[in-house]
Amino acid sequence: xxxxxxxxxxxxxxxxxxxxxxxxxxxxxxxxxxxxxxxxxxxxxxxxxxxxxxxxxxxxxxxxxxxxxxxxxxxxxxxxxxxxxxxxxxxxxxxxxxxxxxxxxxxxxxxxxxxxxxxxxxxxxxxxxxxxxxxxxxxxxxxxxxxxxxxxxxxxxxxxxxxxxxxxxxxxxxxxxxxxxxxxxxxxxxxxxxxxxxxxxxxxxxxxxxxxxxxxxxxxxxxxxxxxxxxxxxxxxxxxxxxxxxxxxxxxxxxxxxxxxxxxxxxxxxxxxxxxxxxxxxxxxxxxxxxxxxxxxxxxxxxxxxxxxxxxxxxxxxxxxxxxxxxxxxxxxxxxxxxxxxxxxxxxxxxxxxxxxxxxxxxxxxxxxxxxxxxxxxxxxxxxxxxxxxxxxxxxxxxxxxxxxxxxxxxxxxxxxxxxxxxxxxxxxxxxxxxxxxxxxxxxxxxxxxxxxxxxxxxxxxxxxxxxxxxxxxxxxxxxxxxxxxxxxxxxxxxxxxxxxxxxxxxxxxxxxxxxxxxxxxxxxxxxxxxxxxxxxxxxxxxxxxxxxxxxxxxxxxxxxxxxxxxxxxxxxxxxxxxxxxxxxxxxxxxx
Numbered sequence: 156x157x158x159x160x161x162x163x164x165x166x167x168x169x170x171x172x173x174x175x176x177x178x179x180x181x182x183x184x185x186x187x188x189x190x191x192x193x194x195x196x197x198x199x200x201x202x203x204x205x206x207x208x209x210x211x212x213x214x215x216x217x218x219x220x221x222x223x224x225x226x227x228x229x230x231x232x233x234x235x236x237x238x239x240x241x242x243x244x245x246x247x248x249x250x251x252x253x254x255x256x257x258x259x260x261x262x263x264x265x266x267x268x269x270x271x272x273x274x275x276x277x278x279x280x281x282x283x284x285x286x287x288x289x290x291x292x293x294x295x296x297x298x299x300x301x302x303x304x305x306x307x308x309x310x311x312x313x314x315x316x317x318x319x320x321x322x323x324x325x326x327x328x329x330x331x332x333x334x335x336x337x338x339x340x341x342x343x344x345x346x347x348x349x350x351x352x353x354x355x356x357x358x359x360x361x362x363x364x365x366x367x368x369x370x371x372x373x374x375x376x377x378x379x380x381x382x383x384x385x386x387x388x389x390x391x392x393x394x395x396x397x398x399x400x401x402x403x404x405x406x407x408x409x410x411x412x413x414x415x416x417x418x419x420x421x422x423x424x425x426x427x428x429x430x431x432x433x434x435x436x437x438x439x440x441x442x443x444x445x446x447x448x449x450x451x452x453x454x455x456x457x458x459x460x461x462x463x464x465x466x467x468x469x470x471x472x473x474x475x476x477x478x479x480x481x482x483x484x485x486x487x488x489x490x491x492x493x494x495x496x497x498x499x500x501x502x503x504x505x506x507x508x509x510x511x512x513x514x515x516x517x518x519x520x521x522x523x524x525x526x527x528x529x530x531x532x533x534x535x536x537x538x539x540x541x542x543x544x545x546x547x548x549x550x551x552x553x554x555x556x557x558x559x560x561x562x563x564x565x566x567x568x569x570x571x572x573x574x575x576x577x578x579x580x581x582x583x584x585x586x587x588x589x590x591x592x593x594x595x596x597x598x599x600x601x602x603x604x605x606x607x608x609x610x611x612x613x614x615x616x617x618x619x620x621x622x623x624x625x626x627x628x629x630x631x632x633x634x635x636x637x638x639x640x641x642x643x644x645x646x647x648x649x650x651x652x653x654x655x656x657x658x659x660x661x662x663x664x665x666x667x668x669x670x671x672x673x674x675x676x677x678x679x680x681x682x683x684x685x686x687x688x689x690x691x692x693x694x695x696x697x698x699x700x701x702x703x704x705x706x707x708x709x710x711x712x713x714x715x716x717x718x719x720x721x722x723x724x725x726x727x728x729x730x731x732x733x734x735x736x737x738x739x740x741x742x743x744x745x746x747x
Contacts, residue, residue: 159384161231162376163413163464165254167277169270173290174260176359177717178234181369182207183362206396206411206466207234209369216283218370220305227373227555233464235411253394253413254595255383255464256376257285258368263324263356264294267331273578286353286371287339289328293358295320306356306364307343321356328354342371346559348379391463391485392419396522397424398477405437410467410483417485418460423471424495426481426521428543431499433492438470478503478543494733505541513537516553517546517567523683527568535601537562545588547574550580554587560613561606566598614721621717624730625650625708627658629690634702635688638695640669643702646686649726652708653680658691660708662737665692683726710734713745 166174213651215222229530235253245472259274261267278285293300301309312320325341332339342353353371357364364550378383393412393705401407408425417423421436439458459469477528483503484495505521507528516538524541531538539562540553544561546567557563563586572589582589586609590601626649629689633644645652657667669690671678681687707730710718718731 156196159229159381160463161229161233161465162255162373162380162384163233163235163253164372164376165235165257165283166260167257167274167285168260169262169265169268169274170332173288173359176358177205177258177260177288177290177365180359180362180365181209181234185661204550207231208466209234211730213374214508216370218373220246220365221307221370225638227379229373232369232373233378233411233466233512250550253411254283255380256296256372257283258288258372259285260288260290260359261328262291263289263321263328263685264291266324266327267335268360273333279530284375285373286342286355286368287328287332288359288368289325289356290319290359292356293361293363294507295324300358300361300363302362303427304363306367309363311358325356327674342367365575389415390487391415391421391461391466391483391493392482393417393463395477395479395481395483397479398474401470403467404470406470407438407470408474408483410469412461412463412465412467412648414463415485416460416462421485423469424484424486424492424499425474425477426499426502427476427478428503428736430503431496432473432477432485433496434471434473438468440468440470441465460538479520507541508532509541510537510539510560512562513539514562515540515550515552515558515565515665517542517544517570517657519543519567519568519570521590523568523595527566527598530595530599531566533747536602543570546576546591548573548576551576551583551587551589555585556585560586561609564590564602564605566586566602568595569593617713621721622656622710623651623653623708623718624710624727624734625652625656625683626726626730627652627706627708629700629704629706630686631695631702633688634696636690637697640690640692641666641694641696641700642688642690643696643700644686647681647683648681648705650708650724651680651682651727652689658694659709659710659734659737660700660704662740664709665699665706666691668692683724707737709732712738712745719746 166178168174182706211227214231215226218227220313257278259271259278259290261271267388276439292298297314297319297320299313299317304466329339338351339354340351342355345351345353353375353686355364355368355371357368387512390411392414393410395413396409399407399409405657410664417439418434419439425432425436441456441458441461467632483496483499485726486492486495503533507522507525516527518527521543524543528538528541540550541723542550546565550565554565565587567590570591577589580589588605588609590598590605592598592601594710626645627645627647630644634641636642647661652668652671654671656670658665669692671681672688673681673685679689691700696702700706710731715731715735723731734747
């Protein structure tokens with residue numbers, strides 16, 4: 156066993172700035188390379204923390220042109236690929252806390268984005284040192300990118316114009332990071348790595364500058380993190396990435412071991428929905444070569460013992476309710492077990508503030524649930540229920556009970572809905588809505604669209620029930636019947652009319668609309684600008700009403716109060732004000 160563990164490197168940054176492309180390229184190095192994971196990721200975005208080990212021999216071979224004959228002391232690097240969208244700050248925080256050092260990847264053409272700045276906050280909070288990878292230099296006009304070339308050599312071979320454009324983007328980045336209180340400097344110009352943050356230009360797509368980036372990362376880790384990298388003794392501790400069913404093994408855990416060691420037969424304490432669980436390691440496996448843990452397939456080596464830092468697969472009894480994103484602790488004594496069980500119980504209690512009324516959320520991991528909850532809380536959306544697992548009928552019935560129709564929604568991140576729950580939603584008449592996606596920002600966008608649509612539907616339903624104000628004129632030479640009921644042609648001058656509304660002339664009631672017709676068509680409602688025939692009960696043409704009279708459509712007092720809170724047209728507002736003046740002659744508080 157080496158006296159020094161390999162550094163854990165987190166890769167963070169804005170969505171689409173190239174994290175997965177960078178790791179794909181690193182995984183493609185050497186003869187034991189593995190295929191891209193881009194196709195597997197939902198929407199091309201890494202959704203869960205994954206891990207990739209890069210052995211020292213590949214690092215030494217790749218970086219030898221920059222090392223002057225020296226080699227790295229570390230046994231390799233363990234990369235953590237973290238979700239990139241700002242919605243996943245909770246998962247990134249877990250990534251940040253696991254990492255010894257980080258790469259913050261920034262599109263050199265786009266610069267700092269909100270997610271970049273949030274990544275900075277995560278790194279600062281976790282006190283994680285980091286290097287900036289200024290990606291996509293190949294997009295700079297005139298830049299000549301050579302696959303696999305060192306950036307130090309590349310920059311010497313660019314045209315003056317290309318370098319001038321690069322310098323412009325570089326100084327823009329310097330200014331943006333300065334606003335966050337950080338000094339950045341091109342990696343080949345840094346004199347003191349404790350004062351300046353190194354920025355390495357790269358092209359993840361072309362593979363240019365990758366060796367410079369890796370050399371800086373591992374060099375910083377070996378120079379400044381010696382103490383924590385040599386702290387390899389003691390009981391193992393790791394983070395559970397996910398629980399899987401493996402043929403021949405049953406349920407297994409993918410784990411990042413970040414402290415100490417673990418071996419077959421060890422007692423481990425895990426976090427479940429019910430609190431702490433004690434079990435024993437039955438099988439221990441490590442991904443072969445440079446396989447990404449989630450893509451290793453059958454490329455796993457059976458192993459007796461594993462040391463930090465490493466990605467592992469653990470098989471053990473009773474793993475059913477283990478929560479992804481939580482801590483695995485190896486224990487050897489009763490006191491260690493007691494301490495680990497207490498820590499596991501605390502970890503099982505979700506740090507999500509629940510309200511008496513609110514929406515329901517689901518996810519497949521603790522980190523995913525917390526990430527979704529954090530986004531919703533930032534939008535001031537109350538949460539009534541937050542649970543891990545698939546969406547069930549029970550979840551649907553709970554959502555149906557929400558008082559506010561705009562809270563009858565279930566949002567599920569990276570988990571499925573059971574068929575009976577789907578059937579329950581389809582048969583529900585309370586308007587329960589299900590939103591599910593593997594990408595959090597899509598869930599938020601779909602919720603926003605649903606809120607707009609549902610609000611319109613509710614308002615339309617209210618508009619159908621509420622009597623709206625209107626103004627009509629009786630058209631000359633359009634009296635079809637004088638009385639019982641009077642049938643007259645009218646033009647709707649403002650607002651609207653519909654069946655059942657009462658009419659006012661000079662403040663006095665003069666009848667009620669019995670029916671509305673346009674030609675042979677019977678109508679429930681006529682809008683401003685329409686010319687229709689009204690049958691008016693309780694009025695006689697020539698007595699209560701006359702051709703060319705202007706009549707107002709009256710509204711009940713309770714409706715007037717509601718109308719004042721609704722989005723009325725200017726013409727409807729005007730008629731409502733006129734009605735208020737008429738009614739307030741008799742009742743000063745009418746409609747207030």
